[in-house]
Amino acid sequence: MYRSGLTDGEARARLQAEGFNDLPSAERRTLLHIVGDVLREPMFALLLGAGAVYLVLGDLGEASMLLAFATFSVLIAVVQQTRSERVLDALRDIASPRALVIRDGQRRRIPGREVARGDTIVLLEGDRVPADGVLMAVTDLQVDESLLTGESIAVRKIHSTHDIAMARPGGENTPFVYSGTLIVHGEGMAVIQATGPRSELGQIGQSLRQIASEPPRLQVETRHLVGVFAAFGIAASLLVIVVHGLMHGDWLQAVLGGIALGMSMLPEEFPLVLTAFMIMGAWRLSRARVLTRRAAAIEMLGAATVLCTDKTGTLTENRMTVAELRTPDLQWRRDAGLPLPEALGDVIEAAMLASAPHPSDPMEKAIVELAGRDAGATGRKLVRHYGLGSKLLAMSNVWEVDATESCSVLAKGAPEAVASLCRLGDSDMTWLRQTVDDMAGRGERVLGVARAHSAIGDLPESQAGFTFEFVGLVGFADPLRANVPDAVAECRSAGVRVIMITGDYPATARAIARQAGLDGDAVIDGAELAKLEQPTLKDRLQSTTIFARIMPEQKLRIVEALKANGEIVAMTGDGVNDAPALKAAHIGIAMGGRGTDVAREASSLVLLDDDFGSIVRTIRLGRRIYDNLRKASSYIVAVHVPIAGLALLPLFFGLPFMLTPVHIAFLEMVIDPACSIVFEAERDERDLMRRPPRHASSRLLSSAMGGWSLLQGMLALIALVFVFLAVGRDLPEDELRALLFTSLVLINASLILVNRSFSSSLVGAIRRPNLFLWLLLTPVAVLLAVALMWPPAMALFRFGPFHAHDLAVAIAAALGVLLIAEAIKPLWRVSFRS
Numbered sequence: 001m002y003r004s005g006l007t008d009g010e011a012r013a014r015l016q017a018e019g020f021n022d023l024p025s026a027e028r029r030t031l032l033h034i035v036g037d038v039l040r041e042p043m044f045a046l047l048l049g050a051g052a053v054y055l056v057l058g059d060l061g062e063a064s065m066l067l068a069f070a071t072f073s074v075l076i077a078v079v080q081q082t083r084s085e086r087v088l089d090a091l092r093d094i095a096s097p098r099a100l101v102i103r104d105g106q107r108r109r110i111p112g113r114e115v116a117r118g119d120t121i122v123l124l125e126g127d128r129v130p131a132d133g134v135l136m137a138v139t140d141l142q143v144d145e146s147l148l149t150g151e152s153i154a155v156r157k158i159h160s161t162h163d164i165a166m167a168r169p170g171g172e173n174t175p176f177v178y179s180g181t182l183i184v185h186g187e188g189m190a191v192i193q194a195t196g197p198r199s200e201l202g203q204i205g206q207s208l209r210q211i212a213s214e215p216p217r218l219q220v221e222t223r224h225l226v227g228v229f230a231a232f233g234i235a236a237s238l239l240v241i242v243v244h245g246l247m248h249g250d251w252l253q254a255v256l257g258g259i260a261l262g263m264s265m266l267p268e269e270f271p272l273v274l275t276a277f278m279i280m281g282a283w284r285l286s287r288a289r290v291l292t293r294r295a296a297a298i299e300m301l302g303a304a305t306v307l308c309t310d311k312t313g314t315l316t317e318n319r320m321t322v323a324e325l326r327t328p329d330l331q332w333r334r335d336a337g338l339p340l341p342e343a344l345g346d347v348i349e350a351a352m353l354a355s356a357p358h359p360s361d362p363m364e365k366a367i368v369e370l371a372g373r374d375a376g377a378t379g380r381k382l383v384r385h386y387g388l389g390s391k392l393l394a395m396s397n398v399w400e401v402d403a404t405e406s407c408s409v410l411a412k413g414a415p416e417a418v419a420s421l422c423r424l425g426d427s428d429m430t431w432l433r434q435t436v437d438d439m440a441g442r443g444e445r446v447l448g449v450a451r452a453h454s455a456i457g458d459l460p461e462s463q464a465g466f467t468f469e470f471v472g473l474v475g476f477a478d479p480l481r482a483n484v485p486d487a488v489a490e491c492r493s494a495g496v497r498v499i500m501i502t503g504d505y506p507a508t509a510r511a512i513a514r515q516a517g518l519d520g521d522a523v524i525d526g527a528e529l530a531k532l533e534q535p536t537l538k539d540r541l542q543s544t545t546i547f548a549r550i551m552p553e554q555k556l557r558i559v560e561a562l563k564a565n566g567e568i569v570a571m572t573g574d575g576v577n578d579a580p581a582l583k584a585a586h587i588g589i590a591m592g593g594r595g596t597d598v599a600r601e602a603s604s605l606v607l608l609d610d611d612f613g614s615i616v617r618t619i620r621l622g623r624r625i626y627d628n629l630r631k632a633s634s635y636i637v638a639v640h641v642p643i644a645g646l647a648l649l650p651l652f653f654g655l656p657f658m659l660t661p662v663h664i665a666f667l668e669m670v671i672d673p674a675c676s677i678v679f680e681a682e683r684d685e686r687d688l689m690r691r692p693p694r695h696a697s698s699r700l701l702s703s704a705m706g707g708w709s710l711l712q713g714m715l716a717l718i719a720l721v722f723v724f725l726a727v728g729r730d731l732p733e734d735e736l737r738a739l740l741f742t743s744l745v746l747i748n749a750s751l752i753l754v755n756r757s758f759s760s761s762l763v764g765a766i767r768r769p770n771l772f773l774w775l776l777l778t779p780v781a782v783l784l785a786v787a788l789m790w791p792p793a794m795a796l797f798r799f800g801p802f803h804a805h806d807l808a809v810a811i812a813a814a815l816g817v818l819l820i821a822e823a824i825k826p827l828w829r830v831s832f833r834s
Contacts, residue, residue, distance in 0.1 A: 003189075005102030005120040014116040021131050021179075021195035022113045099130040102189075119192045125360070127183045132166055132199045133190035135159045135175045140186035140387040140395075142361065143177060145169050146312060148200055149503035149551075154184045154361065156388065166193045168551060169200055170503060170526075185361055186387075204579055229270075229640070236644065273632050276676035281625040288617045289608040297587045297604030299629075301622020303568040304496055304587060305693045307615065308559060310573045311502035311509060313591055314612060315516055316478040318574075320362040322348070322370045323444055324475035328431055340370070347472035350449045354397055354412035357382060363445065363476050375399075383407055383456060386463045393417040394448075396463045400456065407459075409452040409466050415473060418448030421463060422470040435473060443511025444475035480515045483613040488517045490616045494623075495692035496570075499562075501547045501555055501581075509548040518545050525549040529557075537561045555581040568693065572615065573603075589615060624684050626694070627758070632679035633701050634709045635755040639671055639748055641713025642720055646744060649724065658737050663797065666787070670745065673776050674752050681772045685759050708828045712754060712821050716747045719813040727809055734800030738788060739810065742802065745784055746814035749777060754821045 006014075099112045102120040112130035115121065121133060123141070135141070135157055142154040148169045160175035169178050177190050179199040196202050278299075282292035292298060312318050325332045325344045332344050340348070348371050355364035357376035368374045375382075375397070386396040394413025401408055411421060415436045419429060432448075439446045452466035460466060491498050498518055502509050506523045514521075524532075524540060526549040532540065538561050547558060555573075559581045562569045571578070571585035579602040582588030590603035591610045607614045647659050701709065723743050728736045757768060787793045788802040 003102065003120065004105045006116065006118050007104050011103060011114075011116040011119060014118060015114065018117060019196055020113045021115045021199075100124070100127070115192060115195060117192055117195055121190050121192060123177065123183050123188045123190060125183055125185055125187065129177045129179055129181045129183070129190075131179045131192045131196075132194040133177050133192040134164060134166065135177060135188050135190045138186065138188040141183070141188040142185035144182040144184050145178065146503075148178055148181060156393075157186075157188065159188070170549065170551070236648065240648065270633070270636065273629070273636065273675045273679075277625060277629050277632070277680055280680050281621070284621055284625075285605070285618060288614060288621060289611065290614055290618050291606040291608055292604070293606060294588075294604035298622055298625055300568060300586045301570075301619050302624075302626040303694050303698070304570045304619060304622070306497050306499060306562050306567045306569050307491060308499045308501050308555075308562070308569060308571040308581070308585070309612070309615075310578060311500055311504055311512055312478060313574045313610065314572050315484050315500065315512055316480055318478060320366040320445075320476045321479055322366050322474060323442070323477035323479070324439060325472060326435055326439070326475070327472040328428070344472070347449055347474065350410050350451050350471045351412055351447070351474050353378070353380075353399060353408070354395065354410035354449060363447070366476055367474065384459055386411075388413065392420070392463065394421060394463060396466070398454070398456075398459060405456050407454055407456050409454055409468075411450045411452070411463060411466075411468060412447050412474070415446055415448040418450050418468075418470065421466070421468045422450050423468075424470060428470070432473075439473065439475045440507050441511065442475070442477070443508040443515075444477050445508075447474045447476070448472075449474060478512075480512060481612050483611070485515070485517045487613045487616045490689060491619070492517075494616075494619065494689045496619065497545070499541075499545050499547070499558075501550050501558060503550055504548060506546075506548040509546050513546050520545045522546065523548050526551050526554055529554050534561060534564075538565050541565060553580070556584055559584050570615070570619075572607075572612075574610075578602075589618075620684070620689055623688050624682075625680075627685055627688070628679050628682045630700060630705065631682065631755045631758070632675040634705055634712075635679065635751055636671070636675050637701065637706065637709035638712035638716065638751050638755070641710065642716035642744060642747060643667060645717035646720055646740060649721070658740055663741055666783070666797075667744070667748070669783075670748055670776070670780050673772075674748075678752065678770065678772045678776055679755070681770055682756055683768055683770070685757065687759065704828060708825075711824070712751055712817075715817050715820055716744075716751060719747055719817050720744060723809055723813050727806075732800055734798055735802070735806075736800075738794075738797075738799035738802045739806045741797070741799075742784065742788065742807070743810040743813045745780070746810050747817050749780075750814045750818040750821070753818060754825065 098109055099115050099119075100107060100109055100122040101115060102108075102122065103110075107122060115130045117131075119131075120136075121130065123129065129143070136159055138157050138159045141157040143157055144154045155172050155174075157177065158173050158175050164175070166176055167174065169176070169181075177188075179195075179201040194200075194202075281298040285292050285298070309315060321334065323334050325340070325347050327344065327347065330341060330344055332338070332340055348367065351367045352371040352373070353375050355361070355367055355375055358374055359365055359368060378399075381400040382397060383400050384398040386398075388395045392413075394411050394417040396409055396411040398407050398409050411418060415432055419432055424432065436446050449471040450468040451471050452468045454460075454466060488498050498516075500509060500513055500516075500518060506525055510521060510523055520543065522544050523546045524544050525547070529537070529547065529550065534557075537557070541558070541561055542565075547554075550558070555571075555578065559569050559571055563584075563586070568587075569585045570587040570589060571581050572589040572591070573579075573582055574591035578590075582590060582604075583602040585604075587605065588603035589605045589607060591607055605618065643659070649658065699705075720740060720743055723740065724736070728739050731739065752773070756770070756773075787797050788799060794800075
């Protein structure tokens with residue numbers, strides 16, 4: 001008999017055979033294991049190798065910077081990889097609350113992880129259900145299952161009269177309770193059917209384990225670019241060493257020249273710029289009240305083509321309000337902005353008195369909010385309460401009237417149940433059905449309200465014994481967030497399609513979708529989705545924007561079908577049921593305020609203010625970050641061409657090497673902050689949110705962008721060759737080095753200006769505010785002047801005298817590169833947006 005529960009021995013035996021009621025942790029990786037995996041990444045090995053080169057060459061400052069940066073990068077990666085372990089920890093916390101069980105016929109409070117299959121548990125208001133079970137006894141039991149189903153309000157529960165198999169969560173009047181859900185009203189007793197990984201919550205945890213996070217595309221691309229640069233650098237260095245050694249017989253000078261060339265082409269800027277942009281991007285997102293949990297999401301924001309959003313708590317405020325009151329003669333809607341008519345005050349007063357004296361139910365709280373007080377504040381005495389039953393979905397309160405022998409009876413419940421209590425005629429029933437259908441079509445939950453009078457000493461056993469008079473209808477809605485329509489419209493202008501995926505009912509979902517401005521009325525519900533083959537689902541996803549009554553694994557299936565269609569998917573959510581889809585999406589966005597720990601841990605981004613409008617600001621920032629990253633990458637490729645050319649130039653003209661490690665260090669002082677700080681701070685392009693998302697297969701440096709970068713670099717190299725041939729051929733070695741290096745620095749500044757904007761003209765780019773640009777160029781100019789004019793610095797740089805006409809030549813070369821590149825840039829403008 002379930003009332004006596006298991007014995008201690010039976011419970012121990014089942015725990016030993018089936019395991020504790022928590023999620024397994026045997027696969028958890030240690031911190032050392034994670035660090036070892038990260039250190040094997042080629043990118044970090046390259047950073048450490050570059051630092052070692054500088055250390056060998058005696059440049060302690062540069063070596064320290066690179067080694068510190070590599071260490072910091074490793075720490076970031078370790079933190080990111082441990083997030084999956086925290087997802088399972090959060091699930092474990094939810095899955096193991098304290099539980100009140102019956103063992104050996106006695107009630108006991110035990111840790112939730114010790115609940116066994118077959119245990120009888122007692123559920124009271126405020127308890128969290130420790131495991132999945134079948135209800136054997138209930139009293140007005142209502143359960144908040146939103147973390148599993150997404151339903152916006154608590155659902156009523158009934159008891160089972162026989163042993164039945166567990167069914168999936170969702171819907172009213174079922175006899176099942178599920179691990180992690182919350183008892184909001186009433187009490188009950190249930191027999192546990194599934195614990196730990198076999199529960200609905202546990203199955204979500206298992207699916208999270210099976211979802212592998214995709215490697216960041218930018219990281220993959222950066223590795224490729226690093227490999228290409230490293231290969232060219234090694235080949236060029238070996239070529240210089242061999243050719244110069246054979247031609248001049250000075251192998252030591254050849255080795256030093258080869259090292260200088262290798263350093264000039266060492267692609268350290270790519271990993272530096274990638275991490276700097278991700279860190280600064282996370283900071284900028286935090287200022288928009290968005291927490292970045294996975295840096296890869298920042299790079300994908302600009303490519304997002306589909307935004308899958310939950311309804312409850314995401315598009316809506318996740319709180320019930322009284323949206324409408326109706327009687328056969330009067331109607332009031334909150335969104336009309338008019339005050340509540342005095343004639344309808346009786347409806348809300350009756351609904352308030354039919355509620356609990358101090359309510360916890362969301363709909364009763366909404367009634368109290370509109371009434372301005374709760375039933376407990378009326379000074380009346382509650383004589384009797386008739387609870388909600390499975391056969392009559394209505395409840396009544398009997399209140400004493402002024403210490404007399406008479407009492408007033410107020411009832412509320414499902415409209416058809418209240419109509420039955422009032423014994424309405426055919427014409428009244430016709431009005432009721434039409435009105436309820438109309439209100440439901442607006443996405444409202446509807447309750448009927450009735451009133452009766454009786455003598456205190458003559459109260460019937462059932463509510464049906466009163467002679468009720470129909471008072472009116474109360475419509476409840478979870479209101480749409482005020483900024484959602486504008487946010488949806490901006491997503492549309494940016495080419496991002498918004499799809500609603502909710503556990504709520506189709507009529508409610510359709511009504512909210514219309515208010516939000518989503519396209520289309522077609523709805524696919526969970527039952528229909530379960531029958532669709534994956535190819536059919538992929539086709540239906542092209543035109544369907546509303547999914548209702550969706551189960552957790554179905555959300556995951558939708559996300560995977562969208563990804564199979566080539567979409568870049570952003571997914572918002574706040575419940576445990578959203579966690580697998582959040583993790584599987586390219587960009588998982590959790591609600592930080594109302595969201596569960598599991599949703600936050602599984603996501604890439606967390607909206608700290610639960611503001612749907614923040615998603616649009618996040619997409620804008622993501623597009624800006626990616627735009628600026630492409631500008632920086634284009635600049636890096638372009639600037640390395642003249643540096644490498646200047647290192648190779650002496651080889652073809654029989655001259656001493658022009659660049660030494662100190663020159664490379666000076667150039668890196670310009671290049672590193674330019675690509676990692678100056679470009680990161682660039683403002684939005686004018687058409688940022690009016691262009692479609694970039695293609696999913698687009699590369700950081702596409703062939704067109706790579707061609708544009710190489711063209712800029714070749715223009716810069718040609719300018720240097722022109723300077724050498726025009727005025728530098730007959731100069732002494734130290735004066736020629738000063739002239740060519742100054743020209744290279746000024747040409748470098750020209751390349752920065754050229755790459756600042758894809759769409760602005762030269763004048764517009766110069767007018768674009770960027771404080772960091774001038775904070776970089778001003779000290780660079782000062783340091784260059786010191787190197788050219790201060791004798792100790794001139795000796796360090798091996799510079800000879802630098803004349804006014806030399807400066808004019810260098811400025812002319814830089815201006816020539818700037819003007820020619822700006823004239824050619826419009827031809828590549830389309831490729832910048834691809």
